[in-house]
Each structure stands twice: as structure tokens, then as C-alpha cells.
Amino acid sequence: MSETAPHYLVMTVGTTGDIHPFMRIASALQMLGRKVTFVTHSYYEKVVRDAGLPFVGIGTDEEFLHVLRNPDIWDPKKGFSALLANYSDGLKQVLETIESISAQAPHVVIAHPFAVPGAIIARERGLVKAVVAAYLAPSNLRSCHDPLTIGDTSVPRWVPMSWRRALWRFVEKGWIDPVAVTQLNAVRTPLGLPEVGSFLTHIMEAPDLSVTLFPSWFAPVVPDWPRPLIEGDFQLFEAAAQDGFTEALSAFLAAGEKPLVFTPGTGNFHAADFFACALSAINRLGRRAIFLTRERAQIPANLPESVLWQAYVPLSALLPHAAVLVHHGGIGTTAEALRAGIPQLVVPFAWDQFDNGARIASLGVGMVIPAKRLRPRKLARSLHTLYRSETVRAQCSLLASRFTPPHDPIALCREVERLV
Template identity: 50%
Template sequence: MIDVQGTAQTDPAGGGSHAGAEPLILVATSGTGGDILPFIILSQGLLQRGRQVLMLVPRFHEPRVAAAGIPCLTFGTDEAWQALLSNPDLWDERKGWGVIWRGLVPHLGALREFIAQLPAHESCVVLTHPILVPMAALARSVRPDLRIVAAYLAPANLCSSHDMLTAGSLRVPAWVPIPWRQALWKLIHRGWIDPVTLPHLNAARGQAGLPAVAHFFEHMLAAPSVSMGLFPSWYAPTAPDWPASFSDGDFVAPGAQCTATLSSELQQFLSSGDAPIVFTPGTGHQHAARYFTAALQALQRLGRRAIFVTPHAAQLPAALPPHVLWQAHAPFCALLPRAAALVHHGGIGTTADALRSGTPQLIVPFAYDQFDNGLRARQWGVAEVLLARRLSARRMQRQLARLLSSPDVARACSALALKMEQGPDLPWLLDRVEAALFAPPAMPSNPLRD
């Protein structure tokens, strides 16, 4: 079942205040904070342009969406979401996808259920995180012509054989022939993805009167009317095997989301010594005790100060020394320009924050697109990569020492920060999003495409 929160602009049972006017844009996303925030920023921008917007998110994220002033639908319960985050397999590169998928299965019909309640004359379109594309496609059983736009936060999720840097933690060298890469993807999908996802998905599609699909990721790539990247083409150029409808975009800049100031405690800490190293395993990671233990040991070897950022304090060492400050949350757009380096999991939002601020990065990937993001940042000369399964204090110390002392890294960080500063702004990206949603004759070009 879905729950409607703050939807004063929408009355699905009674005709709707926007019937015959603006189409309703349903913005669907799930995941941790890094998956939610870009869609919140886009939704706010669309609302400010006079668009009718309604977000669909897990109930756990409803307070954040409501605080941003966006009407929303929710699915699931806080308890179920907490159980998902508490599962250590969530951060296993082979098992994590199954944990996520099984959490979504009970709610595959949520978007379909809502759209079925809309008056037939009320127009709607869907902007969705790729993980909810199967949910959006199910809604075509009640709206066969439903326009679905998939917005990809990271290039790894497009599963290209032409631009395949990694297969999980396994690096794929440039010399590996395309047919071998295609065979590797086939092995991954048929061995690990399809057996987990297809039984549940095809059962839901059958109940909705839709035909079964043979391959999960092929369905995800083919179902959207349009696909677009929420990353710039210089970060990952369009690959030949991406959807034909794909259009490039840009990272979603924080904009008004970065109005928060640093806490007084954080301000005081920053002012009391050298620039610290910031450590975070991601907002949703609750199983990073080994990560923080290694970080503390590496800091002692380096003689550096640090800030540990995690809302889950139970995974921190029992007692932190005075040169290490814990913060549950911190606005990275304000913090990172004052940091010596950032050690993080390789989430695309955190990676972009560090690129934007010109901060050297040590990326410690656990699962998902994190491996690919780490290698892309490394190729640009702004990062080192230390696989989570190989994590040790000695390796962390060695990699950080190189990052902090390298003039080449400093120059590369400054160059990329300038590139991002001179790149497209949020209005340009919103133009791209509206073009994808409403299909005008042409879309504006990216001034930094090359």
C-alpha cells in the first residue's frame, strides 16, 4: 500500500486540481541519502518553475522530502527500511543487490496503484531512479502510453561493455575484447541478477496483465521512453551500447540545499588546527566498524586530525582522541573546501562533492557503482582506490600520505574544480529534464561535452 503525504495539490479520487493544466510529474526514487538528494533538488527546481510535482519515496525518507517542501507518496515502513540497513549483506558486492531487490518486491505495484486512481483525462509523466524503472513499467498496464524518464546517477548502472572499467571489485583492463566483456556481463546477469529478480518481477507483471521479461537489466534499459545521465559527458562519454534515447546531463549541484552552516562545534574544531581529513562510509552504512578502526590507526601513523561523519555512532571506536571529531551529519559543500582530503565509499554524490571542492579523495568501495566511480576519479588524477576487502591501517596510511603530498594530485583537483565551476548550472540541467519529460523538438547542448 502507498501512503500519501502532503499532497494538497493532488486529488486522485476527485478530479485533481491540475486536471487539464500542467501534467503531473511523478518523481520516483529509493536508496540512501545520496540517491534521494538529487531528485529532491530537481523536484524543487521543477516546482519553482510552476510544474506539478509529486515524489514517491520510502517512508523513511518522507521527513526529508517534506522538509524540502515537496508533496510526496511513501511506500514501506520505517521498520522494514531499518531492517534493510541493518543487514550486513547490503554492503556485499555480490549479495547487496538481492537485499535491495527483496526490500522493493512488496511495493512494486505502488506507482501503478496511484496512477490507476488518477482521472483518465489527467496527464502524468514519470521521472525515476533506474532501480524503480520496473515499478514504473508496471504502471503501463493502466496507462499504456505512460512516458518514463530514467535518470542515471552513475554510468556504471548502464552496464556498458564498451566502457566497462570494473565488474564489481574486479578491474577490467582496456585491452579486454568487447565480446569477452559482453560474456562477463551475461555471466553476472544470468548468474546473480536474473535468478533473484525475475521470479518476483514477472509474477507482478503477470498479475498486471503484462508479458514476462527475459532479462532484468535489458528490461531496465529498454522500458524508459528516455534515459538521461545525471553526470557530465566528460565523466563518462555516451557509450555505443547505452539506450538510443540517452541524453547527457550533469551532476546535480547542491544549490539551495547548501545553505546550512557548519555547527559551532565543527567550526571550532576546524579553526583549532591543521585542515583535517574527513572520513565517511556513506549515510546508510551501519557496518563500518573495521573502516573506522583502520582510519583511527592510520591517523595516528600520519599524525593528522580528522572528522568522522556517520549518523550511526555505534560503529565508531569506543573513545575518540581529541584530534578526531565525530559528526552525525555535515554539509560537504561547506566542509570539504576546508578539508585536507576525503576518505569515502565512492558514492556518486560524495564523489561529485569532492570533485567540486577540489578535495583529494581516497575511495574505499564496498559495492554497487562505487568501484567504477573510484576508478574514474583515479583516472582524472584526483583519487586513490583502496578496496574495502583489502582495507588496513597501513594501506590507508600509505595511500593518504601520497595524496596529501603529491603536487600532481593538487593540480588535478584544482583543474577539475575549475572545470565544474565553469560547467552548466542547475537551470540548464532542469531544461534537460523538462526536455526529456515533455519531448520538445530539440535539447540544449552541453557546453562542456568535450
């Protein structure tokens, strides 16, 4: 590697679905012989180091879990304020981390959107050469074009563009900027940097390059996304065929028909109603099921033999053995079900989950029931429709074929290098 080759700082925040795609990019950069440092929550240190990536942690496990234990983060309207309650502290930690890393080579930061403002400050202070914003899901990019889903609100196609722009201004001024801009400027102003007026505009316009970590067939580029922009693909975690399988899981899978799999996501500690409803629906259908969550307290105390609880199993290993996946609509989980070629029933709670669910429905591979409207009878009816539909199964198989051969992250990294 040349002495002038950049040192890549790959920075992300969030839960497992936010970590794995960035790990795949970091590993690809290492395969190209580049120097890489992975920066994320200290909570994920073992996962990252086990993948052979140099790691720098941010925050403590207690701070990370404190955020996840706040039920407001899964509320469509309260979630943003709850997640960014201490955003200024997080930005300061990002800056301190960048400052602590050796400056012997120019730094290029590849960042999750929430980490972009900290990386931009570092660039303005001469600590970073370039900032690349990597977007995991389509709704991470503000757009006025169809399909337009803002939180749990879907905007009809007939709504004029002027009304769409006005709606975004209303959302930004009412929910996003009072929290994010205030805390961002609280870090920028003491450093003598100009104030930011719009959080989403700053995230989209300030980076040197933007990359989508989803394919165009899932969400084609629209005119108001930032430029320059690289159209990427899903960056999925690769697990061995039975990686993470317990003896109980292997025995359960071998004992009968393919089960339904239920998960509210690795970061959801407030899904007791989700699992209670799932158990009631399963009993109505007479089907087998697997419940996935690290929080056993969310699971009904007494499970029948037809239901197995597991703390965690890589979806890439489990879903080929499943009939249907019922999940929250996180982008990583959504992509894994697409790759496995199985129907999905999306139960969105907040964030990008509503938009991801709407896209799954429009692709003909699943259905959507918002978490607040989930009821046992409705869930059972929808599941019955999904696993019996030959049309849905055919469409699932068609989209699964798009994952063969697997997407090459090295080609994406080379394109990033070329443009940066």
C-alpha cells in the first residue's frame, strides 16, 4: 500500500442491521490492502474484532443499552427526539475518536448518516480529507418524489410537489431540527464553525460523495437525491449454513414443517405485545414458529412445543429453513428475507420500517400491518394468505435470483476510491 493511500475510518451507529453492512465494506477495503479502522458503539467490540477489523469504540455499554430501553425510540413521532436526546455528546465522541487516530495518512470517513455531521466537522478542521455518506435504506434520503413515506404517513401520488415540499418543511421544523440542529450547533459554534440551518439538508449536501447500500430494483434513484451518488447494493452478513444453531434449534427444524419466524429486531426491548399477538395467531393457524429476541422477558412465559424461543440466530443461516418471516421492517432483515426468497409480513414500529414495508408490498413479496394495528385475527389471516399464495412465492423466487452471484463489495469500494 502506498504511503499516501488513505486511512479509511468506517463509522456507524445503531443495532446489528446497521453494523453488518459497514463491516462488509470495511472488510472489502482490507482485502484491497487499505488501512481501515472501524468505529462504532463499544457494545459491538467483540463482533467487530472477531471479523478481523481494527476497532475503536464510542460510549459505554450502559449508555447504549439505556437508549434501547427507552420505549419512545420505537414511536413514529417520539423516536427521533428520544434517539438524539444526547446527540451533542455523541458528536464530541466522534470528533475525539478521529483526533485520537494517527494522522500519518489522509483520512477518508465512510459514515452512517447520523455520524456524518461529526465527520464533516472533522473535515472542516482539517482532520479528514473526504466524507462519504453511506445510506442503508431509501428513506434515509429525504425526497419529495414517489413513493413518499414519512414515518407512518404515506403521501398519495396525486399530491402536488409544492405540498410535498411544504410537508417536509413542516416535519423538519416540528420534529427534526429543534432536536438535531440545536445539538449540532452546540458543538459547531464553540469551534468557530458556521451554524447549520437544516439537519437533513446538511447530511445530504455536506458529504463529498454519497453511496446507497441498497439496489436500484429496490429503490431507484430519484432527482432530488444528492450528487455525486454511487448506486450500490445490499451488503449482507455472510453466515455458514448452520452458524449459531443450537441443538434445540436443529432438532426443532428437523421435527416438522418449515416454521414461521418472528423477530422485532435485535434492538427492540419493547415487543411483548408483538410476541403475544404472534402466539395467539399461531394457535389459530396450528403452525410451528420460532421467536427471535435476546430479551426473554418479551416472550410469553409458557410456550407450546410448537414454538421455540432463540436469543439470536443469523438470519442468513435460519431463513432458508423458514416459511414466512414476520419482522419489524429493518432494512437488513428485509434484505435477508429477499435473499432467502421467502414471503415477509412487515410490522413497522418507527424509522425507515414503514417505507421498507411499503416497498416489500409493492414488489409483491409481502404484506404490511403497522405495529399499532397488529391483532391476532388480522395477523393470522395475513399469514395464511402469504404462505398459501403461489404468486407471492413465485415473486419471492424471482427477486432471490437477483442475489446470485453475490454482490461484490470490492467493486463498490473501488468506485468510492475513484470518485473520492
